[in-house]
Amino acid sequence: MGALADWAYTGDTVRLRMWVLAVVVAMLGFNAMVAMGLISPEKSLYTRPRLPWLALILGGFMFGWGMVWASGCGSRSLTRLGTGNLKALVVIGAMAFAGMTALHGLVAVWNAQWLDRFTIILPATQDLPSLIAWSIGGDRAQWVLKVGSGLAVLLGLWAWTSPAARTPAVWGGGLGVGAMIVAYWWLSGVLAYVPEHPETLQEAFLGTRSNRMESFTFVAPVAYSLDWLMYFSDQSRTLTMAIVTIPGVILGAAVMAFLTGTFQWQGFQTTQDFVHHLVGGLMMGCGGVLAWGCTIGQGITGVSTLSIGSFLALAAMVLGAWSALKYQWLRA
Secondary structure, eight states, rough: HHHHHHHHOOOOHHHHHHHHHHHHHHHHHHHHHTTTSSGGGGGGGGGGGGHHHHHHHHHHHHHHHHHHTTTOOOOHHHHHHHBTTTHHHHHHHHHHHHHHHHHHHHHHHHHHHGGGGEEESSSSSHHHHHHHHHHHHSSSSHHHHHHHHHHHHHHHHHHHHHHOOOOOHHHHHHHHHHHHHHHHHOOOOIEEEEOTTTSSSSOOTOSSSSBBBOOOOHHHHHHHHHHHTTTOOTTOOOHHHHHHHHHHHHHHHHHHHHTOOOOOOOSSSSHHHHHHHHHHHHHHHHHHHHTTTTTIIIIIIITTTTTTTHHHHHHHHHHHHHHHHHHHHHHH
16 A cells, blocks of 8 residues: 555655565566476466456455555554554454455355356466467466566566665565565465375365465455454364464564564544544455455465456556545545
């Protein structure tokens, strides 16, 4: 949200270029592992042939608008909580509640009854290399290298064109976040992959709730973290890799805040501020599930797979956030 706010209000694209650098690294890393045969894109959540385009657009727009009202996306809220910001606690709680209703509750029923009608079944998995190979022929592995590296080079060149963005902080942040996305892909798709589970005799991705290859995302894991805490005595509720990233982000932010002397308790000053953060959290929880992820889950993790749905959801998030930023500017 900060990157989009800088761009919308002042035209500054430095933080946006940091975000793009993270996408570049994640895209290169994921598709390099695909080309080497370490992982298969069709085993991720984002590349299924089923494309619920209306849910992705609506959910992405809701998430984008919600993160502006909540003063940041899901990962940002976790980071703010670690620095002592109690507003973020309200946002996270609202996001977890709304996310669970979208996963298994009332919103999930509405989604199945109405939004799922607007779904396209593609002839191949929805990553661009697979669709190109299906439409015009050729080996998918070659298209993975061409499309993945081509898009990454174009995005990287755009990020490099700004002298203000060529700083250690920008490049360290962008490259570091992108490398973490790749590391998580390897952790869930290679290290935790079992070709034949001894109990089910089927392939399994250990430590994941979806039994699919995953990387960082911060909407469904927040909801499942609340579910795990509420039903701790239920042995069917187990910790997953996604759930344990939630306290990890909070702890990392807290350590950094104490080391830099920036930890400070903060709360709401007005009722309107409280309402905006509450509604923003609800919109992010509901929208993030409908869109299959947040600005990290779709904006970096999903996009790294070259999924059409991820690009669609990301565009809707940007449009939603841009609309909310302009709305706030007009009100001010």
